[in-house]
Amino acid sequence: DAGVTQSPTHLIKTRGQQVTLRCSPKSGHDTVSWYQQALGQGPQFIFQYYEEEERQRGNFPDRFSGHQFPNYSSELNVNALLLGDSALYLCASSSTGLAGGYEQYFGPGTRLTVT
Amino acid sequence: GQSLEQPSEVTAVEGAIVQINCTYQTSGFYGLSWYQQHDGGAPTFLSYNALDGLEETGRFSSFLSRSDSYGYLLLQELQMKDSASYFCARLSNSGYALNFGKGTSLLVTP
Numbered sequence: 001d002a003g004v005t006q007s008p009t010h011l012i013k014t015r016g017q018q019v020t021l022r023c024s025p026k027s028g029h030d031t032v033s034w035y036q037q038a039l040g041q042g043p044q045f046i047f048q049y050y051e052e053e054e055r056q057r058g059n060f061p062d063r064f065s066g067h068q069f070p071n072y073s074s075e076l077n078v079n080a081l082l083l084g085d086s087a088l089y090l091c092a093s094s095s096t097g098l099a100g101g102y103e104q105y106f107g108p109g110t111r112l113t114v115t
Numbered sequence: 116g117q118s119l120e121q122p123s124e125v126t127a128v129e130g131a132i133v134q135i136n137c138t139y140q141t142s143g144f145y146g147l148s149w150y151q152q153h154d155g156g157a158p159t160f161l162s163y164n165a166l167d168g169l170e171e172t173g174r175f176s177s178f179l180s181r182s183d184s185y186g187y188l189l190l191q192e193l194q195m196k197d198s199a200s201y202f203c204a205r206l207s208n209s210g211y212a213l214n215f216g217k218g219t220s221l222l223v224t225p
Contacts (some may be wrong), residue, residue, distance in 0.1 A: 004157075033212065042202050042215030043158065056211045090157065092213075101206050102148045102165075104213060106157040 002027060004107035006091050012113045013081050021076040021110045025093030031055075032074040033104060034066060035090040043090055049074050050096065078112075086114045119203050119216035126222045127193055135188045135219045137203030145206040147186045148213065149177050153199045161201075162188070190221075198223045 005024045013019050025032050031050045035043035045058035049068035068074045072093075078085055088111050092104035119139045127133040137147065146165035150158040162170050164179035164186060176189040190197055200218040207214055 031211075035213075040217075042204075042218050043213070045207070045212040045214065048211050056207070056209050058212060092158075101210050101213070102146055102163045102204075103160045106159070108157050 004091055004093050004105050006089075006107040006110050008110060009108070010111045010113075012115060015081055015083060015114055017081050017114075018077065018079045019081060019112060021078075021089050021091075021112075022073065023076070023091030023093075023107060024073045025091075026105045028095070029093035029105070030072050030096055031094045032068060032072065033092045033094070034074070034076045035092065035106075036060075037088040037090055037109070039087075046076070081114045083114050086112060088112075119205060119214065121201075121203055121216040121219045123217065124220045124222070126224060129193055129195060129223055129225055131193050132189065132191050133193060133221065135190075135201050135203075135221070137186045137188075137216060139184050139186075139203070139205055141181075141184050142208070144181065144184075145210060147177070147179050148204045148206075149175075149188045150202045150204060150215070151199050152202065152218070158202065193223045195223050195225070197221060 033048040034046040037043045047057040052068045063079045065077045088109040090109045091107045094104045121137045148163045149161040152158040162177035169178045174191045179186040202215045202218045204213045204215045
């Protein structure tokens with residue numbers, strides 16, 4: 001049973017560019033959340049997708065957008081990259097409903113470096 | 116508010132017991148989760164407390180006191196592989212997002 005997978009593993013971009021990160025949830029999960037983790041900090045919630053809709057959004061600018069596909073996989077897009085966007089981007093999947101929200105399965109993350 | 120406070124670093128000896136504390140603000144509280152993250156790895160779920168009391172899972176236990184807005188993770192029989200960062204986290208008011216503390220870096224020494 002495959003867990004959460006993310007691609008790519010590492011990415012280097014230049015300030016002002018755009019990036020797309022991808023995530024496949026754990027088998028049987030229908031909800032995907034994205035988190036940004038800066039070095040030495042806890043993950044910060046970006047947004048969550050369920051039934052191909054953004055269900056909740058954290059305190060991130062509109063430069064951060066996403067999508068969920070019918071097979072529950074998801075993409076995170078970041079436009080107009082800033083140096084401060086350099087971080088580990090984590091995808092987490094879970095099952096529908098409040099009870100599943102506290103236990104989320106995280107992927108290995110994509111390390112984004114903006115130069 | 117949704118903030119959580121936990122110590123930044125803890126050091127303990129192999130075979131010992133260590134407790135990592137977490138305090139939180141009470142608005143819209145659903146429960147407290149604990150996650151472990153090794154350097155370069157993904158956070159992995161350890162435990163969840165929705166009600167007051169102790170939850171035990173092998174060498175790890177987690178405790179919650181809602182009246183005190185406080186919880187802790189207890190690690191027993193420490194092993195070198197337990198060296199990692201430990202995060203307490205709570206569900207947002209919507210019940211969807213996890214809000215994480217800044218994490219506690221645990222170093223287990225021989």
